[in-house]
Every structure is written in C-alpha cells, then in structure tokens.
Amino acid sequence: MENRTIDTRERILDAGERLFMAHGYEGTSMRQITGEAGVNLAAVNYHFGSKESLMQEVFRRRLDWLNEERMRVLHEMEAEAAGKSLKPSQIVDGFFGTLLRMAGDENRGGMTFLRLLGRTLTEPSEFIRAFLAHEYQAVMDRYKEALFKALPEVPKAEIVWRFHFMLGATSYAIAGTDALRLVTDWQIEDEDSTDRLDRLVPRLMSFLLGGLRAPLPQF
Amino acid sequence: MENRTIDTRERILDAGERLFMAHGYEGTSMRQITGEAGVNLAAVNYHFGSKESLMQEVFRRRLDWLNEERMRVLHEMEAEAAGKSLKPSQIVDGFFGTLLRMAGDENRGGMTFLRLLGRTLTEPSEFIRAFLAHEYQAVMDRYKEALFKALPEVPKAEIVWRFHFMLGATSYAIAGTDALRLVTDWQIEDEDSTDRLDRLVPRLMSFLLGGLRAPLPQF
DNA sequence: TTATGATTCATACGTTCGTTTTAATCATAA
DNA sequence: TTATGATTAAAACGAACGTATGAATCATAA
Numbered sequence: 001m002e003n004r005t006i007d008t009r010e011r012i013l014d015a016g017e018r019l020f021m022a023h024g025y026e027g028t029s030m031r032q033i034t035g036e037a038g039v040n041l042a043a044v045n046y047h048f049g050s051k052e053s054l055m056q057e058v059f060r061r062r063l064d065w066l067n068e069e070r071m072r073v074l075h076e077m078e079a080e081a082a083g084k085s086l087k088p089s090q091i092v093d094g095f096f097g098t099l100l101r102m103a104g105d106e107n108r109g110g111m112t113f114l115r116l117l118g119r120t121l122t123e124p125s126e127f128i129r130a131f132l133a134h135e136y137q138a139v140m141d142r143y144k145e146a147l148f149k150a151l152p153e154v155p156k157a158e159i160v161w162r163f164h165f166m167l168g169a170t171s172y173a174i175a176g177t178d179a180l181r182l183v184t185d186w187q188i189e190d191e192d193s194t195d196r197l198d199r200l201v202p203r204l205m206s207f208l209l210g211g212l213r214a215p216l217p218q219f
Numbered sequence: 220m221e222n223r224t225i226d227t228r229e230r231i232l233d234a235g236e237r238l239f240m241a242h243g244y245e246g247t248s249m250r251q252i253t254g255e256a257g258v259n260l261a262a263v264n265y266h267f268g269s270k271e272s273l274m275q276e277v278f279r280r281r282l283d284w285l286n287e288e289r290m291r292v293l294h295e296m297e298a299e300a301a302g303k304s305l306k307p308s309q310i311v312d313g314f315f316g317t318l319l320r321m322a323g324d325e326n327r328g329g330m331t332f333l334r335l336l337g338r339t340l341t342e343p344s345e346f347i348r349a350f351l352a353h354e355y356q357a358v359m360d361r362y363k364e365a366l367f368k369a370l371p372e373v374p375k376a377e378i379v380w381r382f383h384f385m386l387g388a389t390s391y392a393i394a395g396t397d398a399l400r401l402v403t404d405w406q407i408e409d410e411d412s413t414d415r416l417d418r419l420v421p422r423l424m425s426f427l428l429g430g431l432r433a434p435l436p437q438f
Numbered sequence: 439t440t441a442t443g444a445t446t447c448a449t450a451c452g453t454t455c456g457t458t459t460t461a462a463t464c465a466t467a468a
Numbered sequence: 469t470t471a472t473g474a475t476t477a478a479a480a481c482g483a484a485c486g487t488a489t490g491a492a493t494c495a496t497a498a
Contacts, residue, residue: 121391122391125246165388165392165426168392169391171391172340172390202438204384214430
C-alpha cells in the first residue's frame, strides 16, 4: 500500500514538473501528464485533488527546501559575521547561488525545476502568482533587509529595483537554455552542457554584482 | 468595405494583444478575444486564418517597427562615429532603450505589448519561439557585432552571455509590472506609474551597463 | 482466510476549445 | 438598379479538456 502510492505520486510530480516546464501550465493536459507518468488518468485527481493542486505540489516539493536552505545560509553567514554587515557578494551568492546550485542536484529537480520556476515567474496565472508570492515573501524580505544593511548608502528603492533586475537576469538565464538559442547559436561553440552549467554560476554572479554595484542613475 | 475590415482587424489585434499579455497564448480563447473585440467569433479565422496566425500578426505589427528602429539607430550612431567604435552605453541604449521607450508610445502598443513580449520570451510555444527567432535574428546579430567591436578585450562568449543576461533583466523588469509586487509591495511607495516608467529606463540602464562592464569571472 | 480500506482502472460526464459551414448583409461598380 | 465580391452572423462540428463515478484489484491486519 505504501510503495504503490508513493511511486505513483512521485511519478506524477516528475512528469508534471517536466511537462509544465516544457509547455506551461495551460499547455499541459492531464492526459499528457498521466500518460508520461504511466499511471491512470484518474490518479492525479485521486492523489492531488485537481490540476491546480498538482501544480502547487510540484512547486512546494522543491521550494520548501530552497527557501529553508536560503534562510539557513543567510543565518550562517550572519552568525559568522558577528554583527558586522555582510558583503553584497555573500548575499547575492546566498540567494542566487543557492538557487543555481540546485541545477546540479538532480534529486532536487535539477535544471528542469529551475527552468520551470524561471518561466513561471513571468507567466503567472492568478493562482500561481498568489501561491508563489506567499511561498517567497518571507525569504525575499529577509534578503532585502540584508542588502539594505550591506549597502546603507544606496536608497532602498534602488536596491529593490536591482534585486528585481537580478531576479530577471537569473530567471531568464535559466529558463532560456533553449531560448538561449535565440541569442547565441554559433557564438558559443566550445562548451558542452555540463561545462556550461559550471561556468554559468560565476558568469552570472559577476554580472549580477556588476549590476548591483553600478553607479546610481542620475535623474 | 474598407473601413469595416480594418476596424475589425485592428480591434481583434488590440484585444489579442491585451489578452495574450494577461493570460498567455494557451490561456486565451477565441471567444474571449472576439468577445472583448466586439466582433463575431468567426472573424478571427476569416481575417487571420487561425489563432496561431493571429498571435504572429500581433507580434509582427509591433516588432517590424521596433526592429527597423533599432537598425536605424545603430546605423545612425555608427555613421556619426565615423569608423571609431561605439561606446557600450550607446549600443545598450540603442537596443534596450529603444525597446523601453516603446512603453510610452501608446500607438506602438505601449506597456501592453512590452509586457507581452517580455513574458513570451520565457514561455515560448514551439511556433512562437521559431517565429521570434526568425524575426529577431538579424537585429540581434548586428548588435552583437557592435558589442564585439566596442569591447575587443572581452571574449565574445562572455559578451553573448551578458547580452543574454541583459535581455532577461529587461524582459522581467517589464513583464513583471505585476510580478513586481512579489518583490516590492511596500518598498516603493512614493512613485506613481508614469513616474515609475520614466525612472525605470535610467535605472535599468545603469544596472545593465554595470553588469556588462563587470570584471570577468575567474574560472 | 477473510474482511477492510487504499489504490487503480475503464469509462463517461458536461464544457469548452478552435474551426468550419452556410446564409444573411453590406459596399461598391457596372 | 442590379450584380458581385467582401464581410458579418448564427449555428454546428468533432476533438480535447478537467473531473467524477463505480467496479476491480491490491496490500494488509485480524
């Protein structure tokens, strides 16, 4: 009784994760999901109640760990700093680096989940937006606080904007492993895909930090 | 005969633009579109052939101008430079500034189209990805060439990556007029929406240039 | 071994989807 | 004014959608 259920649930979540990533929420049907998972059509409604609930569970399975890990890393860094303010690079790495390193961890969804997350942040159905906002708010607030403290001379509004820009650059960098083709094609020849992921992190970090520390715009 | 057609076509395109922006391609039905446009259900198929063709026409109506304008601006800057290489800030402004300034031009789709474009870049159905890649390729290549020349000491692969990051930050900044709520809420109090748009351009430009010129990552 | 509750299965429900069809209505030129 | 081609309108098409139902099958404990 135990193994059948867990297997079925897990298989559905895996298939949903992959298909939602590839075709979006509306673009993925229950029949595709159950077909790919190799389970009966009714299994989704039996185990999750509805398509919406399945989508939420797909996210929760990964985000719970990610958010806890981000919190843990931040607390750890702050403890180590012993009252002194953190370096912006530490904070950026705690938030975005932790996210990006998920891509290499197949047990935590790997690239698939990251791409799903990236694309979902810009295509939110109402119920997804509400859900993500709820799941993210606390962590986001804590990291913004940390940035405020790390950059006391920068107006808070500017920091919030730049945090937002960083999110966009990161989402897109991940979501666009295919969309990348739109911008690249031949230009990047000499890297296989594992190489590419390993190098993406420092590349993106440099870019994010450069943007975060750029001179303030004069209005 | 003339006026009826044009009005109907235009009304459909406007409604499609708005609804595709708000709910995505799959999330928008023909009945919503024709309902909002105040035309008969069959009108879309009569005037455009299919839902896919309508989507393409929604993009073409705006992208044709945008791409021409980007080319024009680049040529103009290069002519003025008379052989000397352009400054990165000029190139970035030619590409992203031209895009962002569309937001203020309601005759060219304004914010609505920009948000549609932003969200579509990360949620591409196969046919949309192919279409956008085709429409964008030439302009993208020209701007990348310009960046290669402007930054001869930076490896081309790095420039391509950073171009990609800039695209992401911009898409997200635009698409997320609502998703912004996820990151902001109370933090930005003292700006109305026109103010916000006016200030977005220099803010984003600072960020993009900071990222583009950041120190190279050491592997 | 049998009773019980959990899970799987085949099937069907009612809706909505994009598209097509056929007839009505319109604007224009002969 | 009438003929013609373009556009609009109402209705229906088959397919696919998410969901619900009730019987069959399974694992487990008494």
